[in-house]
Every structure is written in C-alpha cells, then in structure tokens.
Amino acid sequence: MISHTHVPRLLPWTGPAGKPAYLLDGGAGRISRIADTIERDQLGMADDLLDDAAEALADRTATRESQHWKDNNSDNVSTSIKFSGCSLSNGGTSGTFKYATLQLKKERAKLPDPVVARNNNYCGTSSFGDVASGSYYFNYSGLNGTDQTSWHLSVSSVVVKY
Incomplete structure (x- = not known):
C-alpha cells in the first residue's frame, strides 16, 4: 500500500x-x-x-503636499499649522532650517486649486485666519526663501487646527 x-x-x-x-x-x-x-x-x-x-x-515633490481636510467653518476658528522638529537634508547632508514658505490651498473640482494664503513657518505656528467653508490642504513652496528642490524638509510633528 x-x-x-x-x-x-x-x-x-x-x-x-x-x-x-x-x-x-x-x-x-x-x-x-x-x-x-x-x-x-x-x-x-x-x-x-x-x-x-x-x-x-x-519623487521629492510628492512630499510637499499635506493631507486634505474639510473645514465646515461652523466655529469661526482660525486655521493654523504648527511644525516642530524641523530639519533639512540633501542626500545625507544636513542643512540649516530657517523657515518654510507654506501655501494654504482650497480644493476646486476640475479647476486649479487657488492659494488662499501664504505664510512663513519658522518651525512653530503659522496662522492663516478664518477661512470659508471648504476642503483645504497646504504645501511648502520654498525653503529658507528659495525653491530648493534638491533639499528635503523633515518635520517630526505637524498639527493642523481649523
């Protein structure tokens, strides 16, 4: 068997x-x-x-945009973005972080998203004021006053209040 x-x-x-x-x-x-x-x-x-x-x-540019959020503007709270633990790197080389230029953008279906406000973030809190109801996100358009595409921004904590 x-x-x-x-x-x-x-x-x-x-x-x-x-x-x-x-x-x-x-x-x-x-x-x-x-x-x-x-x-x-x-x-x-x-x-x-x-x-x-x-x-x-x-793609380093893929990291420039935040997650998106919906602000119903039911509480009249100012939109703010807080960074902590900011640093710059470029292929293993560390750079001096001074500030990131942030753009708050409002989503629009099938149209380019307009920049609602710009603000420099010095690794602290940036306030963008009370914005209208809608879906928003932010990106950084510059580092230390220039569009340094070869540098990568690292932030250990990001807090968005709206």
Missing part, C-alpha cells in the same frame, strides 16, 4: 465565518489551479503597489 501525505495549503480566500481555508489535494486539482491564478494576480498587484510606492518616495 502506498501512502501520500499532503501538507495543507493555505488558500488565498477565507472559509466559513472568515476562518482560513486549507486544501489537501497536493497541488494537482482544479482548486489548486484556481488558487495559483489568484495568488499570481495578488503578487502582481503587490509588485505594482511596491513600484508605485518606490516612485512616490523617490
């Missing part, structure tokens, strides 16, 4: 109640081929995602 022992294969989908699904066919059946195809597709998507992430991280 010949006995075959198959190691359980974790499938790329879940079973009943969200529990892991396993297969014991040794890799020769129809379900194994379906699982192979799904896993190949998943690995391809993961590879594409890693390529996109590497491209975004390599």
Whole structure:
C-alpha cells in the first residue's frame, strides 16, 4: 500500500465565518489551479503597489503636499499649522532650517486649486485666519526663501487646527 501525505495549503480566500481555508489535494486539482491564478494576480498587484510606492518616495515633490481636510467653518476658528522638529537634508547632508514658505490651498473640482494664503513657518505656528467653508490642504513652496528642490524638509510633528 502506498501512502501520500499532503501538507495543507493555505488558500488565498477565507472559509466559513472568515476562518482560513486549507486544501489537501497536493497541488494537482482544479482548486489548486484556481488558487495559483489568484495568488499570481495578488503578487502582481503587490509588485505594482511596491513600484508605485518606490516612485512616490523617490519623487521629492510628492512630499510637499499635506493631507486634505474639510473645514465646515461652523466655529469661526482660525486655521493654523504648527511644525516642530524641523530639519533639512540633501542626500545625507544636513542643512540649516530657517523657515518654510507654506501655501494654504482650497480644493476646486476640475479647476486649479487657488492659494488662499501664504505664510512663513519658522518651525512653530503659522496662522492663516478664518477661512470659508471648504476642503483645504497646504504645501511648502520654498525653503529658507528659495525653491530648493534638491533639499528635503523633515518635520517630526505637524498639527493642523481649523
């Protein structure tokens, strides 16, 4: 008598109640081929995602824009941005941080986003006043008074109040 022992294969989908699904066919059946195809597709998507992430991280301009937020302006609070722990670097070389020129922008669908206000941030708080209701974000357009595209701004903490 010949006995075959198959190691359980974790499938790329879940079973009943969200529990892991396993297969014991040794890799020769129809379900194994379906699982192979799904896993190949998943690995391809993961590879594409890693390529996109590497491209975004390599593009220094991608780091110039903040996350976006919605201000309903229901409380008449001034919009402010606070930086702490500011530094500059350029390929391993540290630079002296003096200030970053920040632009507060308002989102507009299918149109260029206008700059609502500009302010220099000296690694502290920049106030942009009470802004109208809408979706906003900020970016930095300059470092130490120039558009230093070869330098990278690092900030250990960013607090936006609106």
